[in-house]
Amino acid sequence: MPNYLFVNFKTYEGGTGESALGLAKLLSTFYTGEVEIIPVLQALDMRIVSESVPLKLFAQHVDAVKYGSNTGKILPEALKAAGASGTILNHAENKIPNDAIKSTIARCHEAGLKVMVCAETLQRAKEIAAFSPDFIAVEPPELIGGKMSVSAARPELISDSVKAISKINPNIIVITGAGVKNAEDVSKAIALGTSGVFVASGIVCAEDKEYAVRQLLSGFPSGKDDGKMP
Ligand code: G3P
Numbered sequence: 001m002p003n004y005l006f007v008n009f010k011t012y013e014g015g016t017g018e019s020a021l022g023l024a025k026l027l028s029t030f031y032t033g034e035v036e037i038i039p040v041l042q043a044l045d046m047r048i049v050s051e052s053v054p055l056k057l058f059a060q061h062v063d064a065v066k067y068g069s070n071t072g073k074i075l076p077e078a079l080k081a082a083g084a085s086g087t088i089l090n091h092a093e094n095k096i097p098n099d100a101i102k103s104t105i106a107r108c109h110e111a112g113l114k115v116m117v118c119a120e121t122l123q124r125a126k127e128i129a130a131f132s133p134d135f136i137a138v139e140p141p142e143l144i145g146g147k148m149s150v151s152a153a154r155p156e157l158i159s160d161s162v163k164a165i166s167k168i169n170p171n172i173i174v175i176t177g178a179g180v181k182n183a184e185d186v187s188k189a190i191a192l193g194t195s196g197v198f199v200a201s202g203i204v205c206a207e208d209k210e211y212a213v214r215q216l217l218s219g220f221p222s223g224k225d226d227g228k229m230p
Contacts, residue, residue, distance in 0.1 A: 003220050004175060004196030005186075006058065006116070006137070007203050008040040010093070015204045020045040023209065024053040030213055031055060034222035035196070040088055043074050050083020058116065059087040061094055064103040076104075076111035086114030086134070092141040095120075102131045116175065118198075125161045129168040136165055136172055137198045143178035145201050150178040151188035162193035181212075186219025196220075 007027060009015025015023060024039045031037050031054075040058045041049055050057055063073035079087060089104055090096050096104070101117055108115045116135035119125035125136055138161045143150050150158065162174050176189050177198030189197050199216060206212035 001173070001195060002034070002036045003190065003222065004036045004038060004135075004173070005216060005220075006038045006040055006088075006175060006177070006196065006198040008060070008088075008091075008177075008198060008200040009042065009045075009204055010060070010200050011042060012200070012204045014209075016042065017045060017048075021049055021052065023204065024049045024055065024057075026209060027213060028053050028055050030217060032222075035217060035220050038085075040198075041084075043079060043082070046079060046082040046084050056085040057083060058114075059084050060091065061089065062087040062104060062108060062113070064100060064107045066107070076108050076113055080111050080113055084113060086116065088116045088118060088137070089133075090128075091118045092120050092139060092144055098127055098131075101128060101133075105131050105133050116198075119161070122157060122160055122164060126164050126168060129165045129172055132169055133172060135175055136161070137175040137177055138194075139177045139198065141178075146179045147181075149180045149182075149185040149188075150176050151180065151185045151192070153179070155188065155192055158189060158192040158194060180216070183215050183219030186216055187221075190219070190221060 027037050038056050043059045059079050062076050065073045105115050114134040117128045117133040118137045120141050158176050173195045175196050176194045180197045180199045181202040203212050
């Protein structure tokens with residue numbers, strides 16, 4: 001099973017429009033096939049990025065709607081057609097209730113999209129696991145965008161979540177995020193049983209993005225070289 005580096009572009013200026021395209025292109029230069037590097041984009045940027053970047057791409061949100069009268073919603077089929085492989089749901093900055101998570105996962109699977117649902121607590125991770133998403137990202141909201149990583153501040157949350165989720169559904173891939181900034185944060189997250197990390201400010205807001213990506217990739221078991229394609 002591969003390890004994953006999900007990169008959330010949020011609505012940062014450095015992750016929007018032409019800058020989203022530039023950052024996704026930079027990320028793709030690091031792809032060796034060992035670590036899945038997945039940009040998590042605003043839906044509006046999906047098509048321009050998918051047309052020129054060979055990475056798998058996720059959106060930041062989608063709605064549980066079908067073709068029809070749903071003004072302003074994001075249709076899973078439209079996201080797929082724009083080049084998305086999947087979407088995240090229920091990010092701490094865009095939370096939705098459990099019934100919406102359940103129905104959106106079902107709609108996404110019908111449309112051929114993978115789903116990573118974010119969980120802010122162990123309890124929420126357990127509730128969400130019962131809906132069988134493809135991934136759960138465990139992210140304590142108080143550490144998002146901060147200097148202290150989840151790996152350093154809440155290691156027990158990571159290991160307890162990995163155990164609890166695999167008991168409910170061993171096929172769910174567990175990711176963690178919040179404050180992840182360096183190789184040690186990544187290697188700890190992997191040692192605690194996750195399959196990777198979900199990073200935003202550590203890459204999107206970094207002054208030297210290339211350096212930031214190289215550092216993070218060197219924390220994966222397969223990333224002991226600099227991770228960059230020749
Ligand atoms: O979606 C990942 C994100 O919430 C973590 O943000 O800035 O702490 O890496 P950051």
